[in-house]
Amino acid sequence: MTYSDPNISQTPQPIIEIKNLKKWFGGLQVLQDLSLKLFAHENLVVLGKSGSGKSVLIKCIVKLLHPDQGSITVMGEDVTRLHNNDLAALRQKIGFLFQSGALYDSMTIKQNLEFPLKRIRKNLSKKERDEKIEEVLENVGLLNTMHKMPSELSGGMRKRASLARTIVVDPLVMLYDEPTTGLDPATSDEISLLINEVQTKYKTSSIIITHDIECARATADRLIMLKDGEVYLEGSIDAFERSPDALIKSFFK
Amino acid sequence: MKKIISVRRIIPKPPNIKKHAIKLSETTLDKKQKANVFFSEVGVFFLFLWITTRAAFSREFEFNEFLRQCYQIGNKTLPLISVTGLVIGLVLTIQSRPVLVDFGAESMLPAMVALSIIREMGPVVTGLICAGKIGSGMGAELGAMKVSEQIDAMEVSSINPVRFLVVPRVLAATLMIPILVLYADALGILGSWAGANIKGNVTFVLFFSQAFSAIGFMDLFPAVIKTFFFGAAIGFVGCFKGYTAGRGTESVGMAANSAVVMASLFVILIDLVAVQITDML
Ligand SMILES: Nc1ncnc2c1ncn2[C@@H]1O[C@H](COP(=O)(O)OP(=O)(O)OP(=O)(O)O)[C@@H](O)[C@H]1O
Ligand SMILES: [Mg+2]
Numbered sequence: 001m002t003y004s005d006p007n008i009s010q011t012p013q014p015i016i017e018i019k020n021l022k023k024w025f026g027g028l029q030v031l032q033d034l035s036l037k038l039f040a041h042e043n044l045v046v047l048g049k050s051g052s053g054k055s056v057l058i059k060c061i062v063k064l065l066h067p068d069q070g071s072i073t074v075m076g077e078d079v080t081r082l083h084n085n086d087l088a089a090l091r092q093k094i095g096f097l098f099q100s101g102a103l104y105d106s107m108t109i110k111q112n113l114e115f116p117l118k119r120i121r122k123n124l125s126k127k128e129r130d131e132k133i134e135e136v137l138e139n140v141g142l143l144n145t146m147h148k149m150p151s152e153l154s155g156g157m158r159k160r161a162s163l164a165r166t167i168v169v170d171p172l173v174m175l176y177d178e179p180t181t182g183l184d185p186a187t188s189d190e191i192s193l194l195i196n197e198v199q200t201k202y203k204t205s206s207i208i209i210t211h212d213i214e215c216a217r218a219t220a221d222r223l224i225m226l227k228d229g230e231v232y233l234e235g236s237i238d239a240f241e242r243s244p245d246a247l248i249k250s251f252f253k
Numbered sequence: 254m255k256k257i258i259s260v261r262r263i264i265p266k267p268p269n270i271k272k273h274a275i276k277l278s279e280t281t282l283d284k285k286q287k288a289n290v291f292f293s294e295v296g297v298f299f300l301f302l303w304i305t306t307r308a309a310f311s312r313e314f315e316f317n318e319f320l321r322q323c324y325q326i327g328n329k330t331l332p333l334i335s336v337t338g339l340v341i342g343l344v345l346t347i348q349s350r351p352v353l354v355d356f357g358a359e360s361m362l363p364a365m366v367a368l369s370i371i372r373e374m375g376p377v378v379t380g381l382i383c384a385g386k387i388g389s390g391m392g393a394e395l396g397a398m399k400v401s402e403q404i405d406a407m408e409v410s411s412i413n414p415v416r417f418l419v420v421p422r423v424l425a426a427t428l429m430i431p432i433l434v435l436y437a438d439a440l441g442i443l444g445s446w447a448g449a450n451i452k453g454n455v456t457f458v459l460f461f462s463q464a465f466s467a468i469g470f471m472d473l474f475p476a477v478i479k480t481f482f483f484g485a486a487i488g489f490v491g492c493f494k495g496y497t498a499g500r501g502t503e504s505v506g507m508a509a510n511s512a513v514v515m516a517s518l519f520v521i522l523i524d525l526v527a528v529q530i531t532d533m534l
Contacts (some may be wrong), residue, residue, distance in 0.1 A: 062409045088411035102406040104398075116410040169410070 003092045013036070013076070014039050015173060021058055021070035023229075029234045030056050032229040036172075045216045046209045048226035049252055054209045055099055057220070057226070058175040061207075062096055063087060074173065092120050093196060095100055095171030095204075099178050101162040105152040109161050113137070113168045120169045123235055132168060140164045140195055141187075156183045163191065174198065174206040178217045192218035213252060225251075265351050301493050305423065310414040315421050322425035330433060334379055338437035341374050342366065342444025350452065359453075361462050364467030366445040371468060372476050375438040377524055380483040383430055384516035387489040391422055392512030395495025396505040404496070419492040426488030431480040471534065477529035486519040 013192060014037035030053040032077035038044050046237050049053050059065040061072055063079050068158055072079040077090055112214045112243040117124065124132070138145045140160040150158055163179060169235075179195065192215045198204055217236065223240050225233040225248060231250060233240070241252050313379050345366050353359050395418060407414040446460045494512035498504045 058403075064405050066411060088413075091409055091411040092410070096406075096409040098402050098406060100402050102402040104403055105401070106408070116412065119412050136286065 003238045007022065012039055014073075015042075015075055016207070017071075018057075018061070019056070019071045019073075021072065022068050024068050024076065025226045027206055030229055031060075031067075034226070034230055034250045036224060036231060036234075038076045038207055040205055041199065041203055043199055043206050043208060043221045045070070045220035046207060046226060047211070047216065047223060048209075048232075049247075050079060050212075052226045053229050054226060055177055058096070058177060058207060058209065061175060062091060062094055072209070090162060092169070093172045095166040095174045095175070097163055097166045097171065097179055100182075100210075101158045103149075103158055103162050103165070104152045108149055109142065109153070109164075110188045112150070112161065113165050116169050127149055136168045137161075139167075139197075141190070157185060159183060160187070160191070163194070170202055172202075174204050174208075174222050176206060176208045176210075178211065180210060180212045185214070188212060188215055189218070191215070195219050211251075268495060278457060297497060298493060302489070304415055305419050305489065307366055307490075308413060309420045309424070310417060311413075315417050318417060319425055320422040322421050323429050324337060326387055326392075326429040327339065327433070328385075330383055331388065331436075333382055333386065334433055334437050335440055337378060337382060338375070338440030339444035339447075341378060341437075342446075343440035343448040345369060345374065345441075346445040346448030347451070350449075362464070363445065363455075363463040367442050367464035370441040370445070370473060371438050372472055373524075375441055376480050376483065377436050377520065379434045379437045380480065380487070380520040380524070381517055382428070383433065383483070383518050384487050385513050387397065387426060387430075388487050388512040388516035389495075389509040391488065391491030392494040392498075393505055393509035395419075395492055396498035396508035397495075398501060399496060399498045400500065400505055409441065414497075419428055419489075419496065422492050423485060423488035426479055426491075427484040428483030431486065432476055432482045434483075435477070449469075471531075474525055475527060475531040475534070479523060482523045482527070483520050487516045488524060490516040 003170065016036075016038040018034060018036050021031050021034040022029070034053075034057065036044075046054050046057070046148060054182065056065060060067045061074060061079065063082070067080060074090060075093065077086070078218065079087075079090070082088055082090060103109075107115065110133060114129060117129055118133065131145075137146055137154060141162055142157060142164065143160055144151060145157060145161075153161065157178070159181065159182060161175075166174070166176075173194075176195065178253065180191050182199075195206065195208065195215075196219055199206060206219075207216070208219055222239050223233075223237060224231055225240075227247065233245065235243075242253075243249070283323075313483045346362065349365060350359070352361060355363070397405070398418070403423060404414045404418070408415060442461070442464055446455065449455050449460060476483055494508045494515065498508040
């Protein structure tokens with residue numbers, strides 16, 4: 001990777017670096033002075049109470065929302081200054097799993113996966129595309145629902161289908177917004193395994209937003225707790241489990 | 254990479270005052286702010302028009318989506334337009350017959366009805382029906398896609414949602430509405446023939462040859478041209494309202510609703526302008 005030159009400094013160049021990010025909605029300040037780094041091949045789990053701005057944070061990273069202050073650098077490029085083609089090129093390298101799933105409800109599951117694949121990986125033949133789609137759907141256990149519409153699936157199945165749509169284009173950076181919410185423990189474990197598998201197989205770096213401590217335990221290299229729009233606590237899973245702080249404890253019961 | 258990083262406790266800052274400020278509600282806006290809201294909407298409208306035009310001239314064109322939209326527009330409106338077309342012809346004939354009889358000009362009936370259907374009634378009534386049916390459909394569909402983050406999902410997969418969603422819809426409406434208008438015109442004249450046969454007895458061939466003998470190029474041409482504008486306006490307004498819908502489910506209804514109002518208004522205004530221009534020719 002050209003953007004990380006180990007000779008320049010001892011610490012590796014982060015894939016994502018956020019400095020002093022601030023975001024307001026009208027009078028409501030959701031993010032205040034948030035800074036974080038995501039390093040190569042790392043799974044960073046972001047915890048935080050509902051409404052603490054986790055989804056807003058990762059939406060700022062892909063410029064779905066425009067930060068009011070601060071800088072966001074993704075793979076060496078300042079996202080806040082990118083436009084049109086440059087932004088599109090960067091977004092192709094980022095996979096984004098929406099909290100709501102956001103499946104295209106006028107298309108079948110297969111078409112949902114085909115839609116980005118056709119347009120981003122233009123060099124694939126139809127056969128290669130089909131193979132890729134089947135492989136990914138197999139991974140999330142949805143091979144037999146390939147030709148169903150999203151409205152015919154259960155909530156958990158929709159979640160998994162949208163995870164499949166995110167990973168089908170082999171992104172370098174993954175942003176997961178609550179990948180296991182609403183799933184049974186067995187399926188959540190499978191999804192956690194899948195997240196780890198994606199990390200090792202495609203050398204991705206990921207930010208994983210979750211309330212599911214099992215998922216955090218299984219996937220996290222490092223954790224961050226958000227509170228009042230700032231990083232409240234940062235550390236390993238062990239450090240979090242041993243923390244005496246009441247807020248942290250409430251998550252790790 | 255599973256290395257342990259020491260726990261770092263950050264001292265919380267005092268609560269921010271801005272955070273507790275109440276968001277301005279619609280009712281507290283004074284006149285100046287209301288004007289600002291209006292102009293910002295007008296600004297967004299033209300910005301969206303510019304973005305759509307630019308996307309329409311890009312190299313990649315979503316032909317399948319365009320065909321799908323054409324089919325949907327035809328499929329949705331055909332029954333309603335068939336009935337309306339027939340009834341308009343019928344009613345116009347029944348209404349105007351006594352007046353024409355009074356003046357001894359009954360033979361003018363086919364020509365008069367055909368002219369008014371082709372020049373005005375067909376285009377405007379079809380346009381208004383489509384504004385209701387297609388404008389609201391597009392507003393609701395795109396609004397729902399916006400609310401459920403499907404448009405955002407397209408954007409993060411670096412697929413231009415305007416090119417995929419808006420351009421095919423606007424072009425489909427621009428093409429289909431003129432076709433629907435011509436169809437409504439034809440049915441209107443058929444209805445008129447049926448109306449003429451209630452009291453009198455005219456053969457189909459005679460009625461049509463009388464009707465069409467009165468219609469010149471300058472009757473048909475401006476009437477057809479303006480329907481392209483109707484179509485473009487309906488498609489664009491529907492997409493604009495849907496695409497700019499707010500958050501939450503109620504904004505889907507609002508988008509559909511205001512799409513109908515605005516599209517109908519546009520149809521009437523375009524008709525007004527078209528009449529003025531035709532008049533000058
Ligand atoms: N587009 C928006 N417009 C206005 N306010 C918004 C918008 N998006 C988020 N907010 C507000 O920002 C705050 C944080 O929202 P966010 O979705 O990031 O929460 P979250 O941490 O993801 O919570 P959850 O765990 O429930 O998903 C909320 O108070 C929400 O009302
Ligand atoms: Mg969220």
